[in-house]
Amino acid sequence: MLTTAEIKTLRKLLLAWFRQFQRDLPWRRTKDPYAVWISEIMLQQTRVAAVIPYYERFLSRFPNGRALAEAPQEEVLRLWSGLGYYSRARNLQKAAQQILAQHGGQFPQAKDDVMALAGIGPYTGAAILSIAFGAKHAALDGNVARVLARLGAVRGDLRESLRWQLLQRSAVELLDPKSPGDWNQAMMELGAMVCTPRTPQCLLCPVAKFCRARQSGEPEAFPEKRKKRDAVQIVLAAAVFSTPRGQTLLMPPPGNKKVNKPAADDIDTLVSRLWHFPTISVRNDVSAELRDYLLDSLPAGNGKLHLEPLPRIRHAVTYRNITVLPFRIPAAKIPRIPGARSIPLRDFSALPVSNLTRKIARAALLQSTEPAAKLALKP
Ligand code: SF4
The missing domain is CATH 3.90.79.10 (Nucleoside Triphosphate Pyrophosphohydrolase)
Structure with missing residues (x-):
């Protein structure tokens, strides 16, 4: 869809925008895989503003994987109280115990090892490995999928298997090989701050000139709304x-x-x-x-x-x-x-x-x- 030269320009524009305008968030001040991992799990289905105080309290009480692995589960859940989706906290501790038992307490760097940890799926694994270790893995979640769908004017249900695979290929194609961690975060930041679900701010978008949804005149029509499950x-x-x-x-x-x-x-x-x-x-x-x-x-x-x-x-x-x-x-x-x-x-x-x-x-x-x-x- 885009030429090699266009992809290079798009990467340059988005990374420059990210480096200038990214929010100063506590987990962006570290490359410690443990801290990056905690932040990625907490941010699942939870707003950034809600996560910050929990992240800081959690890291202060459990500064490393060993402290988390050896803590009473009730203490872990107590620090998670109010954040919701408590299976995340239970899985975090289970994965910390796996890391201690199977990897000597060091966060693994091989993708298969990371994916074998409790509570870590393809998106979270790619995010941690790229941010903490600079590994070339493209992270695709709902936010990034929306941005990609708009760039390519992809219609239909994005969670449908073949369409998701198509978006995964686009994510891999666009990934900046020199700065995969920054690239993944830049895509997430664009989805969170500019290319938002209902009102994309195309006038502020650093990659607007490559966006086919914008060219259609109706960027918010992409992707199509999913039918909500009956309450x-x-x-x-x-x-x-x-x-x-x-x-x-x-x-x-x-x-x-x-x-x-x-x-x-x-x-x-x-x-x-x-x-x-x-x-x-x-x-x-x-x-x-x-x-x-x-x-x-x-x-x-x-x-x-x-x-x-x-x-x-x-x-x-x-x-x-x-x-x-x-x-x-x-x-x-x-x-x-x-x-x-x-x-x-x-x-x-x-x-x-x-x-x-x-x-x-x-x-x-x-x-x-x-x-x-x-x-x-x-x-
Ligand atoms: S131009 Fe608009 S719709 Fe396209 S990626 Fe940017 S913010 Fe999203």
Whole structure:
């Protein structure tokens, strides 16, 4: 599609633009493969601004692969709390353990070895190897695919196998062999800052003169929109025990056999396999179903439960629209359930919890009649 001379010019223009205008991001100040790897995993499906504080905390607590490999998993998840997609954190630690056991703690440089690590796919592997080691691998993710599709005016669903292979070939063809790491980052930066999904800023684009989508006059029409998966509606009920001293009860990550009644599989997924309020999915009489579940789970002697409804909470996870109906349950003390923990409602920093659990806690604190609890919400 482009001549060799045009490709050379395109590379030169994009790299010059990147070197002048790239954002100053913490992971761009290092070539340490461990740090690059952490940043690439955190940036998957997560905004840069949200990642920065997590990246800095994570690197400060786990400065190298050995520290990560040897840490308790709960500590790793605690530092990931709020970032979402927790399988990323679990896989990171698993891969750190693989690197320690199979590569003496050194991040591998062979592509096959990198691809054999937990949680690393073709895009992440290419990004790490090119940025940290200058290896000639083209990184193709959704952002880069969009830029390539617009440059070449490629129509249709980009994730369709043959089309993705075509884009992969374009990515390899355009890759700058002298600076593959900068090149990959430049393509990602262009996709993130200029060639954005809805409103590409073609007037600011360093490679506009090569872009066929722009020449068509309708660059935002490329690529075609994918049909979204139909949303699934889920209704949950959650119990927020509350003592006069501000303690509440959290259940452990599902899978702990010591718990009397493990939550159902769909709940496991929705609470991200982290610490969570006692939660069930409900169909009809919400408070009665929650009361029955609690009475079933609690030791004898907790027969009287007063359930006070809290404001409903809405939460979206990929294609799931979740409505949570939380109930505050006043209690003189937190009931004892094997494996569960009593913890201050206003401070979950000691345990890994999901954003959904934090939202429920916040709703309970806002409704609290205790001034001390409300004060804790102020910045
Ligand atoms: S000219 Fe416009 S559509 Fe083409 S790559 Fe640049 S920003 Fe994207």
